[in-house]
Amino acid sequence: MTSASVLEAIGNTPLVQLQRVVPSGCARVLVKLEGANPTGNMKDRMAKAAIEAAEADGRLRPGDTVVEYTGGSTGASLALVCAAKGYRLKIVTSDAFSEEKTQTTRALGAEIILIPSDNRKITEPLIRRMIDTARQISQEPGHWWFDQLNNRDAATGYHAMGEEIWKQAGGTVDAFVQSVGSAHSLNGVTKVLRAHNPGLHVVAAEPAESAVLSGGAKGSHQIEGIGIGFVPPHWRPEDVNERESATTEQAVRMCRRLAREEGIFAGTSSGLNAIAALRLAERLGSEATVATIMIDSGLRYMSTDLYRVER
Secondary structure, eight states: OOOSSGGGGSSOOOEEEOOSSSOTTOOEEEEEEGGGSTTSBTHHHHHHHHHHHHHHTTSSOTTOEEEEEOSSHHHHHHHHHHHHHTOEEEEEEETTSOHHHHHHHHHTTOEEEEEOOSTTOBOHHHHHHHHHHHHHHHTSTTEEEOOTTTOTTGGGGGHHHHHHHHHHTTSOOOEEEEEOSSSHHHHHHHHHHHHHOTTOEEEEEEEGGGOGGGTOOOOOBOOTTSOOSSOOTTOOGGGOSEEEEEOHHHHHHHHHHIIIIIOOOBOHHHHHHHHHHHHHHHHHOTTOEEEEEEOBBGGGGTTSHHHHSOO
């Protein structure tokens, strides 16, 4: 079937069961392959939903310029949506994130404002500098700030993902695991899955080096897109049953295992998701089903050490 525009190609991504990295006797572990979206990551869903909500209520008007800070994934997704809809876009990002994300965003027509990092470390001060820069740019006439951390419409972009997971899993999902950046994907999918299964067990994952949601100290890490070093405004601890963490090194090793043993090619936040899901699956046992997200494609990290250098 022919789509009217590339925006209709967002969503309806595959859900597959892990086979070889799963210990014997543990729960069924299902992973949503969000790398199948047009830019290769799940943020396409959020960008489309929030842009269209802003259009509908008049916050975003024809001829406006969209402004946003991003580690890269949201930038590429916004660039896709803005290109398809005819908006200009200014993206504030950093050299702490993969070159592919910035190159993709620029290729789709965005103007890039690059904030230098401390040796490519992802830290709270870096994130706050990016936010402040985007805030300043957005004050120019005809500019609208997407402001993903505070954007009230972002979680709605993930409602469809929740419905897809439930349907593709055959109407059986006992637990959901997702790493936390803005918390929008965790909130959006959890809302839908809990409507189907009120007893859903929810696990939030974060980098061990900066496990602030678990009460730990903030620090630097290299798991892109999550672990911003402070509690995001839309974090809802009452919706989460437990928190899990793993180091950047552990997430990297899991990514390589997923690639070599499952044929699943994804980024480091997906590796963290897999670690947390497998830990939970061992506890829940063989009768349960655990779902999580492979957030983006490994093709977005080929300029980094993730797949280029053995550790």
